[in-house]
Amino acid sequence: MISRSIKVFMGLLFTLVLTGCIGESYDFNPPAVELSGDRMIGPQELEQGAIDWRGENNEPVKKEETDMKSIADGQQPMNFGTGEKAELLFSHADFDTEELSVSLWQNGTQTALDVNDISFTMPDDPGEYMLEVNLRTDRGNVQYIGKVVIS
Template sequence: MDTFFKRCIALLFVFLLTGCIGEDYDFSPPTVTVFTPNGTNNDETLTEANIDWSYDEKYNKETKDIQSLAIKQNVIYFNAGELVAINFEDGDYHPDGIHVSLWQGEKKIDLEYQKSSQDFYLPKEKGEYILVVDIDTNHNGSAQYVGNIVIR
């Protein structure tokens, strides 16, 4: 009887380990989307510009001219002063810092990103901008995403 319980426990342990080993982990950089919480915009995916991902070099990417890359993307329209949220999907990462900025030609505007609510406010100045989201992680590396936006 004692041997029967030991075998049952051993079999249960094997099943538990099999479940852990069979799990599929995603260590890729996240997919980054932006949207307005009030519903005026749908989720719009930003384009990967520069990726330095230490987990797997297949994700690494270098873009010398991010403004040219961003201008080729579909335009995302926002209202002046609007609250914009960022959604990070997929991947396994633990960000040390997330920085959001807008570029208009050579002029850079750093925006105040709220980590707790994952959002930021756009400036009140209307115009065409390049949106840049930089993610720094504690062990995976860094990733940069760009989008082509118009503030109206």
């Protein structure tokens, strides 16, 4: 026969587990994204461009953006070395990632970078670039823009 103290302990444990499940909260906003690298003192946030997202209660969150260059030009440049590894850091992950792509733009020419999970490697060509990150998830799509200097 199970002692009374074990029954009380099991009841308290069950209550704590159930309380933890009920207390969960989710962030339904598009995540903020920061870019991090070995040379950087700390990660820097990328600016959100175009947004097509389902927010709380499936309310649409939309933002059209056509002038990515103006967004990039208004940001502080992030400095990287040629061939340096960079990582994208998301403020939350209350979504399922379907696709994550990263491109660099210079003089109207786009260079797609290979993304491995949340990391990618900067190219070997020095210069100033506009960084474009496209996140496609089960909640929608978000574009992020940054200014990158590779030396």
